[in-house]
Amino acid sequence: MNYDDFHVPVLLTEVIDYLDPEAGDIVYDGTLGGAGHTVEIIKVIAPTGKVIGVDLNSQTLSTATNRLKSFAGNILPVNDNFANIKNILLKLNIKKVNKILLDLGLSSFLIEKSGRGFSYLRDERLDMRFSPDTWPDAHEVINKYPEKRLREIFLKYGEEKFSGRIATNIISYREGKSIETTGDLVDIVKHSIPRKYGKHRKGNPAKRIFQAIRMEVNRELESIGKVIDDGFEVLEKGGRMVIISYHSLEDRLVKTRFKELEGICTCPHGLPVCRCGVEKKAEILTRKAIFPSTGEQEKNPRSKSARLRAIEKV
Numbered sequence: 001m002n003y004d005d006f007h008v009p010v011l012l013t014e015v016i017d018y019l020d021p022e023a024g025d026i027v028y029d030g031t032l033g034g035a036g037h038t039v040e041i042i043k044v045i046a047p048t049g050k051v052i053g054v055d056l057n058s059q060t061l062s063t064a065t066n067r068l069k070s071f072a073g074n075i076l077p078v079n080d081n082f083a084n085i086k087n088i089l090l091k092l093n094i095k096k097v098n099k100i101l102l103d104l105g106l107s108s109f110l111i112e113k114s115g116r117g118f119s120y121l122r123d124e125r126l127d128m129r130f131s132p133d134t135w136p137d138a139h140e141v142i143n144k145y146p147e148k149r150l151r152e153i154f155l156k157y158g159e160e161k162f163s164g165r166i167a168t169n170i171i172s173y174r175e176g177k178s179i180e181t182t183g184d185l186v187d188i189v190k191h192s193i194p195r196k197y198g199k200h201r202k203g204n205p206a207k208r209i210f211q212a213i214r215m216e217v218n219r220e221l222e223s224i225g226k227v228i229d230d231g232f233e234v235l236e237k238g239g240r241m242v243i244i245s246y247h248s249l250e251d252r253l254v255k256t257r258f259k260e261l262e263g264i265c266t267c268p269h270g271l272p273v274c275r276c277g278v279e280k281k282a283e284i285l286t287r288k289a290i291f292p293s294t295g296e297q298e299k300n301p302r303s304k305s306a307r308l309r310a311i312e313k314v
């Protein structure tokens with residue numbers, strides 16, 4: 001597989017600007033993917049700098065490692081969850097890093113070639129795991145979770161208005177036979193959304209449900225929260241953390257955590273005294289999220305939902 005054919009790095013110029021890599025830096029790329037960002041970072045930090053390139057998907061990691069052959073001295077590939085940053089550094093005998101990058105979306109490879117049922121446009125077995133070593137997979141969630149739990153997941157992670165109807169219809173379908181493929185699931189979702197709403201929806205009607213299941217299967221928000229907290233601890237003073245998210249739930253989490261690190265009071269309005277007890281640990285470099293230019297969005301439609309936020313440790 002030639003990764004260049006599949007994944008175009010998003011907000012590449014902006015990532016380099018905000019990450020500001022320097023010669024000799026140790027950079028933690030928690031979502032190595034096709035190594036599109038990492039290749040450009042290595043060009044700046046070489047010859048002595050190193051990228052710790054982490055990806056939970058082993059096939060992705062081996063393809064990226066292959067692509068980075070000519071930079072073998074500058075890349076430390078790791079097949080793990082980026083949330084395990086402290087343990088990863090411990091194993092590599094590295095105490096601190098200068099920069100942390102997370103590009104949270106799905107890679108084109110996972111969507112188009114992995115066969116893991118990430119896309120509502122393909123009919124594949126329900127799986128949606130980044131790594132086959134984790135459990136549950138999407139098949140288990142859809143075929144075994146009780147109706148109430150399904151409804152909660154669809155609402156919480158998909159912000160799906162028709163969560164209740166979709167969960168009820170999944171349970172009814174399951175009474176006859178199990179739900180095996182993404183195609184089966186798309187059909188159930190389509191039939192659950194009243195026609196007058198379905199017509200006005202942007203994109204595929206199953207988009208929110210797929211997002212919700214993927215987030216449940218891979219415990220995505222949990223991992224993001226952990227990597228921000230633990231990553232910030234192992235970041236050098238003056239070091240930077242740059243995160244690209246692809247939907248509002250991820251972005252909200254990143255924005256809130258960054259605000260807490262900057263020391264902006266997050267108490268509800270109207271409290272007479274601050275109760276959250278914040279302390280300034282970081283400077284936010286992106287007052288507002290950075291979006292891809294219209295040119296980039298046209299060239300790479302997958303970049304449309306991307307938004308970048310960055311902080312510097314003080």
Ligand SMILES: C[S@@+](CC[C@H](N)C(=O)[O-])C[C@H]1O[C@@H](n2cnc3c(N)ncnc32)[C@H](O)[C@@H]1O
Binds near residue numbers: 056130
């Ligand atoms: C959008 S792609 C990254 C693309 C990369 N920046 C590039 O330019 O080619 C996201 C990657 O993160 C990986 N990933 C997602 N969640 C992860 C996690 N919790 N830990 C490690 N890797 C993860 C996916 O397998 C995928 O390859």
